[in-house]
Amino acid sequence: MTTPLLGRIAKEVEARGPISIERYWQIALFDRRHGYYSSREPFGRGGDFVTAPEVSQMFGELLGAWVAAAWEGLGAPNPFLLAEIGPGRGTLMADMLRTLRKSAPHCMAASRIRLVETSERLAALQAVKLEGFDLPIKRVRGVEELETLPAIVVANELFDAIAIRQFVHQQGKWHERRIGLNGEGALEFVIIPLEADEAEAIAGIAANSAKPLPHSEEGAILEVSPAREALASTLAERLATHGGAGLFIDYGHGMTGFGDTFQAMSEHRYVSVLDGPGEADLTSHVDFARLAACFADKGLSVAPLVGQGPFLLSLGLLERAGRLGAPLGEAGREAIRADVQRLAGNGPKDMGDLFKILAVASAPLPLPPFTLRPGDGFAN
Structure with missing residues (x-):
């Protein structure tokens, strides 16, 4: 879905490379003109969700x-x-x-x-x-x-x-899950290697989780929210x-x-988190x-x-x-x-x-x- 924020996000990705989920979240929800909470009525039975x-x-x-x-x-x-x-x-x-x-x-x-x-x-x-x-x-x-x-x-x-970051365990190491552009200019998730100190910090959080992650578990996702x-x-x-x-x-x-809980809600149903930034609520x-x-x-x-x-x-x-x-x-x-x-x-x-x-x-x-x-x- 084309939205006013989609072009802005695409330009930022083109200029800076893949952006974090945290950055995407901030733009989609809190942009002063077109962000979800600035432009939509989210609450109640006539909105997107009921609190x-x-x-x-x-x-x-x-x-x-x-x-x-x-x-x-x-x-x-x-x-x-x-x-x-x-x-x-x-x-x-x-x-x-x-x-x-x-x-x-x-x-x-x-x-x-x-x-x-x-x-x-x-x-x-x-x-x-x-x-x-x-x-x-x-x-x-x-x-x-x-x-x-x-x-x-x-x-x-x-x-x-409040925004999160996601990290993916691949080949025995932690990488960040970010948002980039595919060959057709659409948003997609991409995996980016981490610097050694950040990878060590994420590994420490994972090691202290309720269920420590076996090194052989490929594709596990850890969510962190600084x-x-x-x-x-x-x-x-x-x-x-x-x-x-x-x-x-x-x-x-x-x-x-561990697990992917990043989700988007519109009209009381789940929708794609990358489809129509600014048109749906994002949560985790x-x-x-x-x-x-x-x-x-x-x-x-x-x-x-x-x-x-x-x-x-x-x-x-x-x-x-x-x-x-x-x-x-x-x-x-x-x-x-x-x-x-x-x-x-x-x-x-x-x-x-x-x-x-x-x-x-x-x-x-x-x-x-x-x-x-x-x-x-x-x-x-």
Whole structure:
């Protein structure tokens, strides 16, 4: 598919040679004019994918309750930052604030609301969504702009949208998988040798994976995301220095492993990652082990990694669903039951097992997921 960005990428490849997946990702998603997040409406049933806040208000309400409990557990700092990174259309923040206003007004009064958003288009949507709260909500473009206060940071499907690099094991050595042009001028994957020091570093990551790679395994792919780890380290430094907690919800794996998870989504279906840059969302599975290490390295308490299902159930998902469904007819209650299954179930289209919860804090907190067991799963 010909898109405005395809020509730009092709010219860059012609001028510089094959580019990394990380570079391709940055252009396709974040180009200021034609990047996916600058020009498309990705969220919701009418977009390209549905996130948990768009499934049901219950998701944001329960996270709002978590924020209030975390604030108490941190000693009720006043003031503190309540920051969401990558707020989408503002749905999650709206549901959290509604919950805080009703159930934890002292927490809400102490909060300074910050939205970390790079897209001007999405920032405008967030402003409209949240204007009814009549709060001094501030938008910043990066976490480095956040004030030096205690903070509770929330992010849903943040890290999967941050670029990766891919490395391929061939003939006993690691090479980088990049994007070049074939003889007809179309984008294609190519394999590029690594410098000795980088090859050694990648080999070290592979050796520490959950399943060490036999030297004879040809074509194995290792995904690494320096950008994800840089963001995690920046957040860790801030939370360790000024106090606070972070709650990060994403899909991925608990241990470093091998495999190609680079994918593109358009209109709720998977499409080729190289077809039509700028027209589809790009994602990959998050390596939670490496993210957790970034936070632990700064001295933060890291909760056991658990599934979204048991986490939401431990916060009272079923009880909240019951209260919402009580005044409704059978059709309304069935819709709520379907939302519960989508959020917490472990079926092929459900989020409960695929999505994981990574929570960190400057001190252990007496609330889930700190109080849950590692690897907890959801049972229908």
